């Protein structure tokens with residue numbers, strides 16, 4: 092048996108617009124969409140460009156739009172779409188470099204803005220030994236540490252498609268990964284960028300980011316939770332005399 096892949100082909104600066112090109116690939120039970128694309132590149136058309144690395148849902152590099160939905164193509168199977176055809180396009184909301192490869196520069200410049208590391212107070216004495224956490228303290232942030240930077244959430248986000256300056260779901264979830272860590276003291280440092288117009292308040296809580304996340308990170312939940320934190324902090328700031336802030 093075979094199944095048809097309709098793959099977006101596009102060379103910016105050369106082609107006027109993307110076109111779908113059809114390829115017949117074997118419909119094998121354990122083949123992911125990525126295996127189908129690899130078959131195309133190896134056997135049918137070596138000019139096809141796409142990204143991948145781990146093939147096991149860890150590296151986050153094989154995100155594409157499959158029949159209109161953002162998916163990790165190494166974790167999405169041909170048989171799920173039988174009898175086909177299967178339309179494979181680049182992730183939406185990102186400039187296309189070639190075929191299925193998108194430019195991720197915007198995403199990469201946003202991530203460091205949220206200070207994505209543990210911040211320690213340099214004035215506190217360094218305690219000896221490890222900074223142990225209880226299982227409950229780990230549970231507070233563990234979910235937000237599962238992000239693999241696959242950008243499916245940005246591709247699904249209607250706010251990001253309209254407001255490219257929006258910090259975006261994964262970056263905010265990453266900020267919460269550290270804000271909610273009992274060892275971290277950097278919440279104040281992250282506050283300005285998270286509470287800016289391009290931060291949490293730009294989110295309209297459509298929730299598509301959480302729906303498409305392959306790791307169950309729930310960026311929409313992270314954003315809603317930080318909205319509550321930020322609103323509570325603003326009220327405290329208003330009530331507290333300026334001298335004691």
Ligand code: FES
Pocket residue numbers: 143144145146147148149150151152153154163164165166
């Ligand atoms: Fe690494 Fe798909 S190839 S997540």
